[in-house]
Amino acid sequence: MTATLPPTPSEGLIADTAGRVELASGAAPTDGRFVNDDLLPVPVAQRRWTTYNFAALWVGMAHNIPSWLLASGLVALGMDWKQAVFTIALANLIVLAPMLLTGHAGPKYGIPFPVLARASFGLRGANLPALIRAGVACAWFGIQTWIGGQGIFVLLGKIFGGWAEAAEVGGQPWTLWVCFILFWVLELAIIYRGMETLRRFENWAAPFVILGALVLLVWIAVKAGGLGPLLDQPSKLGWGADFWPVFFPSLMGMIAFWSTLSLNIPDFTRFGAGQRAQIWGQSLGLPTTMTLFALLSVFVTSGSQAVYGAAVWDPVQLAAKTDNVFGLLFALVTVLIATISVNIAANVVSPAYDLANLAPKVINFRRGALITGVVGVLIMPWKLTETPELYIFTWLGLVGGLLGTVAGILIADYWVVRRTVLDLAGLYTPGSRYWYTSGWNLRAVAAFVVGGVLAVGGSHSAEGKGPFPEDGLIPFLKPLADYGWAVGLASSLVLYVALMRAERARAVDGPVGAPPRTPRLNRRRG
Numbered sequence: 001m002t003a004t005l006p007p008t009p010s011e012g013l014i015a016d017t018a019g020r021v022e023l024a025s026g027a028a029p030t031d032g033r034f035v036n037d038d039l040l041p042v043p044v045a046q047r048r049w050t051t052y053n054f055a056a057l058w059v060g061m062a063h064n065i066p067s068w069l070l071a072s073g074l075v076a077l078g079m080d081w082k083q084a085v086f087t088i089a090l091a092n093l094i095v096l097a098p099m100l101l102t103g104h105a106g107p108k109y110g111i112p113f114p115v116l117a118r119a120s121f122g123l124r125g126a127n128l129p130a131l132i133r134a135g136v137a138c139a140w141f142g143i144q145t146w147i148g149g150q151g152i153f154v155l156l157g158k159i160f161g162g163w164a165e166a167a168e169v170g171g172q173p174w175t176l177w178v179c180f181i182l183f184w185v186l187e188l189a190i191i192y193r194g195m196e197t198l199r200r201f202e203n204w205a206a207p208f209v210i211l212g213a214l215v216l217l218v219w220i221a222v223k224a225g226g227l228g229p230l231l232d233q234p235s236k237l238g239w240g241a242d243f244w245p246v247f248f249p250s251l252m253g254m255i256a257f258w259s260t261l262s263l264n265i266p267d268f269t270r271f272g273a274g275q276r277a278q279i280w281g282q283s284l285g286l287p288t289t290m291t292l293f294a295l296l297s298v299f300v301t302s303g304s305q306a307v308y309g310a311a312v313w314d315p316v317q318l319a320a321k322t323d324n325v326f327g328l329l330f331a332l333v334t335v336l337i338a339t340i341s342v343n344i345a346a347n348v349v350s351p352a353y354d355l356a357n358l359a360p361k362v363i364n365f366r367r368g369a370l371i372t373g374v375v376g377v378l379i380m381p382w383k384l385t386e387t388p389e390l391y392i393f394t395w396l397g398l399v400g401g402l403l404g405t406v407a408g409i410l411i412a413d414y415w416v417v418r419r420t421v422l423d424l425a426g427l428y429t430p431g432s433r434y435w436y437t438s439g440w441n442l443r444a445v446a447a448f449v450v451g452g453v454l455a456v457g458g459s460h461s462a463e464g465k466g467p468f469p470e471d472g473l474i475p476f477l478k479p480l481a482d483y484g485w486a487v488g489l490a491s492s493l494v495l496y497v498a499l500m501r502a503e504r505a506r507a508v509d510g511p512v513g514a515p516p517r518t519p520r521l522n523r524r525r526g
Contacts, residue, residue, distance in 0.1 A: 020044050020274065021109050021424055029428035034123055036360040038353065041110035041424060042270045049271045054281020057268060060201075060341035061261075062289040063209040065147050067342075068315050070257060071297035075305075077246055078236035081298040087247060088294040091254030092287040098262040098407045098489070099286065103278050105414060106269025109424055113264035113350065114357035117406075118427045120413035120496070124439030127358050128448070129406040133263050134351035134372070136399050140260070141347040141376035145187065148339035149180030151316040155332040158320050183336070188373045191344040191352075192366055205341040212334030213296045216315060219322070220303035249482040256400020256485055258286070262407050264350035348372050401455030401484030408451060408493035409444050416493075417500050443499035451492030453477070455484040 022044045029035050074084035105116050113133070117126035153176045157163030166173040190201060237243040269278040297315075304312035312318045319331035352368030363371070414420060426432030430439070458477030459468045472478035480487045 019108060020047065023424060027425065029425055031428065031430060032361040034360060034430070035428050036356060036364055038356050038365040039112065039115055039360060040428075043110070047107060047110060047271055048273050049268070049277060049281075050273055051277045051281040051284070054268070054272070054278055055285035057345060058282065058285025059207075059289045060205045060209065061346050062286065062342075063213060063293050064144070064338045064342035065151065065315060065335065066144065067257070067290065067293055068213075068297045070254060071294040072301035072315075074250060075298050075301045077250070078242075079246070079250075081295075081302055083237070083239075083243065083247070084298045085291060085294045087250050088254050089287065089291040091251050092258070092290045095255045095258045095262055096283065096286055098411060099258070099265050099282055100279055101411050101415060102262060102407065103265040103269040103282065104275065104420065105422070106266035107272035107275050107278055108420070109422060110270045111424075111427065112267045112270055112353040112357075114354050115427050116266050116414070117410060118434050119418065119422055120409050120441060121444045122436040122439045122441040123427075123430060123432075123434055125436070125441050125444060128445065129263070129409075130354035130357050132402060132406065133260065134354035136260055136403065137347045137351040137354075138372055138375040139379050141343055141351075141372055142379050144339055144343040144347060145184050145376060146180060147316075148183045148187075148335060148343070149176065151335035151339070152179040152183060152332065154316050154320045155328050155335065158323075158328050159325060183339075184373060184377065186336075187340055187344050187348070188369060190340065191348045191369050201341065201344075205337045209334060209338045209341065210292075212330070212338065213293065215330065215334075216319065217296050217300055217303075219327070220300045220307065220318070224303045224306045245482075252400055252483055252485050256403070259400045259403040259407065259485055260350070261346060263403055263410065264353070267349050267353055268345075347376075351375075398456055398459055398484070401459075401481075401488045402452055403488075404485035405448055405451035405455055405488035405492045408489040408491070409447055409496045411489075412493040412496040413444075413500070416497050417504075443503065444496060447492045447496040447499060450495055451488045454480055454491050455488030456481070459484075 022041055028040055071084050071088055074087060075081070079087070102113075102116070105111060109116075114126050114130040117129050120126075121128060153163060153173075156179070157175070163175040164173060166175040168174070169177055237246055265282075272278040272281075300315070300318065301312065304310075304318055308321075312321075316331075316335060319328070319335075322328060322331075348369050351372040352365045355368035355371055356363045356365055414422075423433060426434050434441075436442070453474070454477065457474040458472040458479065458481035472481060
């Protein structure tokens, strides 16, 4: 077992005046079990993402069909536009905090999420949170790709006609499968070209998607006879006893939507020019754009209720109601860009690094991306968006609880236990202070298990709509299930700090039995 005191910097590191740390030339670890070119720290010279790059990344990721379904789904559950926007705005302000905390390690050390997780879980133990995150991302990739394929199918079907009547394969028209596969190939082709291509794509995709959403708002407002009918749709829940049982699980679901990125945001911030870029970029990009998009979504969904007599919560189905060919083509391009911009950024980058961390000798970033694409199809996750109850309460609630637990451990380790000081070379070196017990920090595993059980043990299905018992998997934990993300994060954070401080009381920094080390830190001048 190794020690738990914050480490002193290691020989072979270089730090610039902005506090960004990198390995000195020739000091990179070479153990193929834990190292490949994609997992090594990004050199300081290549950390050049600006505030605009991060803000554009969030605009591109936030403005997509599943984000739209979040807000419109709340309207479908009975909220009015004010309640839905309030729920989403509050959720994104809350989730921004762990996003900034875990993102700090990216610009400072240039490391991706699975390497950061080695500090808390151990060099081998980091595969536990990495594979959980990768599995969630693969499912999200499948959901997004299926939604994108459906969008192409519906809109092209409106233009050319007869697509829905095509012969079925596997219960779906073969034309739908063709749209799905072509969209899948297009996504992987973009990410295969690397992170710099992704950065350039997000820069121009972000404003285009905003324009597409505004066009849809104008169209439905015209059909509804102005904005009045969009704002007049009343809440079916009120602000009393019927509202709060829907609000709290919905809030956790909204938080869970980006809880994935609150873990692996270092995969992006590692390219940041500094802390100011990632802090301002994320603060300006996430809560503002998600709230704006929520406003557009609920206005349009409320308008659809006024025009068609029922809330149409799927923007593709709504756009398909027009007979204007130009409008359909514009909607088609918007769906393509919106879905690609979020899917390759949020759901391919992370598992590509996570899978590379599992077997660095065999899997690099590109191979990890291809594996993600294949697994995302094999999971067949398209049923998760069939109803708002299943999408928001079951899927997002379960995901949020587990990932909140991991986030609590990462934040506790990096900010409380180590006070943001890491032994960079040790994160890649067997036998270092992060080796713990044969590569596993059993204290982190214990905190994860306890936090995870508390967060998701009470998972239940609303009105029988879902895979869980109505009384919950563990009935006495059912009251906690509606707050899964918060319960998981808080309980794992507190337990991890307590366990590590208990170890700290009887250990010294470095391997047990070895004297503390105080090596020199080289500083780049200028």
